[in-house]
Amino acid sequence: KLDKMSKQRLLYGNWEYDDDPAKLMEYNKIQDTFTNTFVKEGEKYLTADLAMQGRDNFIVAVWSGMRCEIIGVDKNSGNLVKDLIKEKASGKEIETDLKRIAEAKEIPRSQIAPDSGGMGSYLKSYMEGIKPFDGARKAYNKEFKNLRSECYFKLAEVVNKGQLYINCEDPAMRETITEDLEQIKRDSLDKDDIKKKVVSKELIKEMLGRSPDFGDVLMMRMFFEVGLGKIGILTGGQNLLG
Template sequence: MFNDTKIEIIKPQAGYQTTALSSPADIVIGGGAAGAGKTFSLLLEPLRHIHIANFGAVCFRRTTKQIRNEGGLWDASKKIYQKIQNSRSKETTLEWKFESGAKVNFSHLEYEDNIYDWQGAEIALIMFDELTHFTKKMFLYMLSRNRSTCGVDPYIRATCNPDPDSWVADFIEWWVDQDPNSPTYGLPIPERQGVLRYVCVENNNFIWGATREEVYERCKGFIDQEIEKSKGIVDKKHFIKSVTFIGGSVYENAELLRTNPSYLGSLNMQSTEEKDRLLGGNWKQSQKGNDIYDFRKFLDIFTNSYVPEGEKYITTDIALKGSDVFTIYVWSGKRLIDFYSMEKSKGNQVIDLIKQVAYTWNISFSNILFDNDGVGQFIDGFIEGAREFNNGSSPLPNNMTKEKENYNHLKSQCYFNSGNAVNNGEYYIPPEVASKPFDRKMTLRERLIWERKAIKRNKPDSDGKLSVIKKEEMKNYLGGKSPDALDGFMMREWWEFNVNQIAKIYSWSNRRNSLLDDFE
């Protein structure tokens, strides 16, 4: 089998590598810390089938450059595959071919449209190196190409470093500690590593269960309909995949530590956040430095019981039937003393609830701030004296300098100020409020923590003005949903500006618009 008489044994190391390579799951995701040997085990995977003539595997990276990088995926494959007798590589097409005719290809999916390059393909083994770099759409489409006529049951193997902002983080959440109060929050749960769960994809949604039968009962209508269309040729098992997740640690990779001991030192030199993610394998620590809200400081808003009470305000983000979630925040200083939400609300319900909350908490209408963008515009005629929050309006003047702050609009200004205030420990949401339902799936606490990852700094514009990323970009982090909880939370910062100065600005703005109307 080998090119010379010297026998060299290639085998996985105990720990992550052996666990990943011995799993019977249809889909295995290795998502541990950096240096666990995830790519090595990925490259070993197809070798068990290279004696089968028609076997084919494809290993994807997002770009060809990432495959060809010095010491990257292609170079790593050479260190393993060229040791096998009669193996041949083709640099131009990034392909390995073995004596039986079995093939392993390396390819990219740089753009979503690249998935259609694989129409009609049959790939017994599909591998993703750094799965978090790929979109959910890419993964699901390639799942449809995962089929085989060579005798090897089709399956998928993937690796990645932790990325809490990716769709993968939601996909593997059962295997990761999701309790913000736990000391192991964001870390893989040891007893769940390698445990199989089952999933079916229906209307682009993942339906999970502990057994295939449990998933089938949840998707029975969809699956039975497809079986009937196939006239019974396919079985329900073909719609339900077994999945597992396996974390890993650089400390399990003894070979790496022997050959490159400085690698561990390099990981320890990273920032606290990067160490948590890359060395600790934490799936709740953002890899991006553009978060408005620091992760740890954001969790403090639920324990900062020292925050004093003060003047009462209401901030409300308006939504009507068919749009986002309508929310009402009741503040005493920067303590959140009550919260209300309503899905699929009607105009009269919105008005009635805002007034009811104001009466309940003895809050004057002039201390109500409502989002005046979109559907919120009708509020002004029904709650006299309530203040308007216009997301896209000019930033407000600094209380000390009286000059406008350097933001491209009010929404960005308040989000940046909100982030600074949270990071300084100025907010508190007590347990009885945090545990209130936001919707049918999450409490307010859970929703706020979930949305935090979507609020990010954008690059300064040509004038150097600061802004948050656009709403559509935020939705990409939230599966298409809007940050309804944090929008209402952020609006509290509006009250920190000189209210009289704000009134003058809006008064002049209204007079100016009236004069323009008269002129026209």
């Protein structure tokens, strides 16, 4: 079976596929993330892309260092299930699932980062100590346009260096993750005088026909590398902890 890059080149004659200079992550390096079993375990984290009724997917990523698993809670048994996501979930269900997973995996609240949309703000009042992620916030490094861009550039660095392992055995999920990461590109590549930024989420949604939920949940892990992991050395009295 041909991989996606070979299919584009051999079947469709698209020889420039994967040669886009704006792409942050190489196709082969993205594929490596599923087999980089040598990546060492480390500090535990949880990142989550939240979804209310009818909005995207509810995805939870559990981390040990740069080793990642997608974990969900089975509605019937309450057991933790690998490679499980929920297409729809109520606010209470999201809260209950996150608490269940964090407890089972022994992840401290200060190392939990859900996206900070309406649901993330709600969660903060029910899960004291969590760190909701707001990609529109000011970046820690002034080279970047915003926190989302800074974290995606950091994710690209980790992926391209072979330092990320995604323990996923579901072929369809692997394909979706690959598609998400392939769409992460630098915006305004031809302009040197502006801050580094990635293309908007709206543009990615337009390209994919859906939200890049997996890309976002992986990107949020970098929050703890570029900012929260460096508490005490921030300059200018910046406080992005919320």
